[in-house]
Amino acid sequence: MKKKFFTNLVLVLILNVLVKPFYILGIDAEILKQVESHSPGQYGEYFSILGFTFILNVFLDLGITNYNTRNIARNKQSIQEQFSGIITLRGLLSVGYMFLILISGYFLGYNEHQFKLLGYLAFNQILVAFILYFRSNLSGLLLFKQDSIISILDRFLLIIICTTLLWGGVSNEPFQIEWFVWAQTAAYGITALIAACFVLQKTGKVKMSFNWKFSKEVIQKSLPYALLILLMTIYYRSDSVMLERMLPDGAKEAAIYARGYRFFEALNMVGYLFAGLLLPIFSRLLKQKESVHELLYFSFKLILSYSIVLGLGAFFYREQIMGWRFDLTGPELFKAARTFGLLMLCFITFTSTYIFGTLLTANGNLKSLNILAAGGVILNLILNYILIPSQGAVGAAVASLITQVISLLIQLVITFIALKINVDYKEFIRIGIFSSCIIVLGYFSTQLSVHWSIQFITALSAGGFISLLSGMISVKSIIQLLQSEK
Numbered sequence: 442m443k444k445k446f447f448t449n450l451v452l453v454l455i456l457n458v459l460v461k462p463f464y465i466l467g468i469d470a471e472i473l474k475q476v477e478s479h480s481p482g483q484y485g486e487y488f489s490i491l492g493f494t495f496i497l498n499v500f501l502d503l504g505i506t507n508y509n510t511r512n513i514a515r516n517k518q519s520i521q522e523q524f525s526g527i528i529t530l531r532g533l534l535s536v537g538y539m540f541l542i543l544i545s546g547y548f549l550g551y552n553e554h555q556f557k558l559l560g561y562l563a564f565n566q567i568l569v570a571f572i573l574y575f576r577s578n579l580s581g582l583l584l585f586k587q588d589s590i591i592s593i594l595d596r597f598l599l600i601i602i603c604t605t606l607l608w609g610g611v612s613n614e615p616f617q618i619e620w621f622v623w624a625q626t627a628a629y630g631i632t633a634l635i636a637a638c639f640v641l642q643k644t645g646k647v648k649m650s651f652n653w654k655f656s657k658e659v660i661q662k663s664l665p666y667a668l669l670i671l672l673m674t675i676y677y678r679s680d681s682v683m684l685e686r687m688l689p690d691g692a693k694e695a696a697i698y699a700r701g702y703r704f705f706e707a708l709n710m711v712g713y714l715f716a717g718l719l720l721p722i723f724s725r726l727l728k729q730k731e732s733v734h735e736l737l738y739f740s741f742k743l744i745l746s747y748s749i750v751l752g753l754g755a756f757f758y759r760e761q762i763m764g765w766r767f768d769l770t771g772p773e774l775f776k777a778a779r780t781f782g783l784l785m786l787c788f789i790t791f792t793s794t795y796i797f798g799t800l801l802t803a804n805g806n807l808k809s810l811n812i813l814a815a816g817g818v819i820l821n822l823i824l825n826y827i828l829i830p831s832q833g834a835v836g837a838a839v840a841s842l843i844t845q846v847i848s849l850l851i852q853l854v855i856t857f858i859a860l861k862i863n864v865d866y867k868e869f870i871r872i873g874i875f876s877s878c879i880i881v882l883g884y885f886s887t888q889l890s891v892h893w894s895i896q897f898i899t900a901l902s903a904g905g906f907i908s909l910l911s912g913m914i915s916v917k918s919i920i921q922l923l924q925s926e927k
Contacts, residue, residue, distance in 0.1 A: 464596040465707035479615040482692030488699040489685035492678035499671035501538035535567045568629035575636035598628035665807035672814035680837040698834040701781030712792035716799045723803035746913040750904035752789040757883040761893040783838035790845045797856045817848045
């Protein structure tokens with residue numbers, strides 16, 4: 442299983458690293474830059490509304506995607522029966538979600554423009570939910586190659602469409618945020634159709650039918666997943682909504698936050714990919730009563746090597762990166778850089794929760810995860826309420842960092858107790874030494890008498906070398922892994 446995890450991780454990383462960072466930092470960030478240059482606050486408004494559609498997204502999914510991945514991984518033969526019933530249920534949930542979104546937008550006081558944007562983005566969320574459900578079937582069947590293709594297809598299509606709109610000379614008007622939203626609709630729609638075809642190859646002909654008893658059973662089993670998703674999404678997306686709603690210049694503050702958040706999101710995709718690959722593998726190992734100890738530490742050190750080197754590297758060069766990508770200067774650059782730096786520290790802890798949270802999910806410890814997530818949401822909302830009025834985007838980033846550090850520490854304790862996993866103190870000491878070395882390296886790299894981009898690349902390269910030298914990434918273990926049969 443460790444070999445299957447690693448080989449498919451390499452495949453999915455290659456595909457995603459080629460596409461998603463370029464989309465987020467090349468296309469999305471360029472759209473942010475252009476839109477904010479001619480209409481300050483418009484991208485921040487879009488970013489806030491998008492975050493709101495994510496928060497209510499749980500009522501569109503109800504935890505079915507995670508439940509389905511875990512269930513299919515354990516019971517392959519049930520896919521045809523499950524698919525027919527769940528796809529119909531998802532259609533009904535989509536109607537309910539759209540109704541709930543529009544009603545909530547009305548009570549939040551969105552104006553006509555914001556309300557239209559909300560409707561478009563909600564429809565896009567429906568398309569994304571279907572894509573994720575189709576992917577959960579592919580992942581549950583351990584069809585990682587097909588899943589990898591679908592994982593990057595929507596972004597690949599968006600790159601083509603948005604590149605044409607940004608630089609293709611199709612219009613003399615400045616780039617409009619609505620163009621971006623409509624481009625998403627086209628990309629998501631095409632991807633959903635192709636993903637459905639992949640799944641239908643495995644299920645055969647599917648008859649659409651609604652079975653209340655089956656739907657009720659699925660919802661009951663997936664509700665713990667739904668609650669966890671709701672809580673995590675509130676924590677993950679409430680910052681932008683609160684910034685836009687709480688402050689007089691909230692849309693501009695949300696745009697400042699979005700600049701750093703886009704880098705956070707681009708780098709964070711690796712953790713998300715880890716979780717997607719680990720959930721079905723952990724689920725199958727646990728069902729077969731096999732040890733997860735080796736895979737847990739293997740994946741944990743891999744993700745930390747990545748997140749510590751990039752996260753700390755970006756922290757040390759936060760002002761240079763923000764100034765380079767968004768042409769910022771003065772107070773605006775200082776605030777954006779502070780926010781970005783804090784989000785990069787948050788990124789390091791956040792990626793670690795993907796490993797331990799996924800293992801607890803696979804083991805069915807949803808109650809513990811939900812209690813932890815609920816506590817995290819309450820703490821985050823309180824901190825945001827206190828810090829945002831005085832510090833704006835920076836305050837939101839501080840709130841995220843504090844909440845994430847506390848949540849990670851508690852999650853580690855829950856994991857080791859619930860699964861009776863031995864704490865390998867040598868590995869944690871290794872991680873501490875590695876982190877200290879990267880911090881020292883980052884500081885001294887800033888003292889080199891060369892352009893900051895060369896300093897940054899040197900720091901990242903040296904960090905990669907240290908990860909090999911320290912044993913965080915073991916070449917010998919990887920070679921043995923690839924030569925093994927499992």
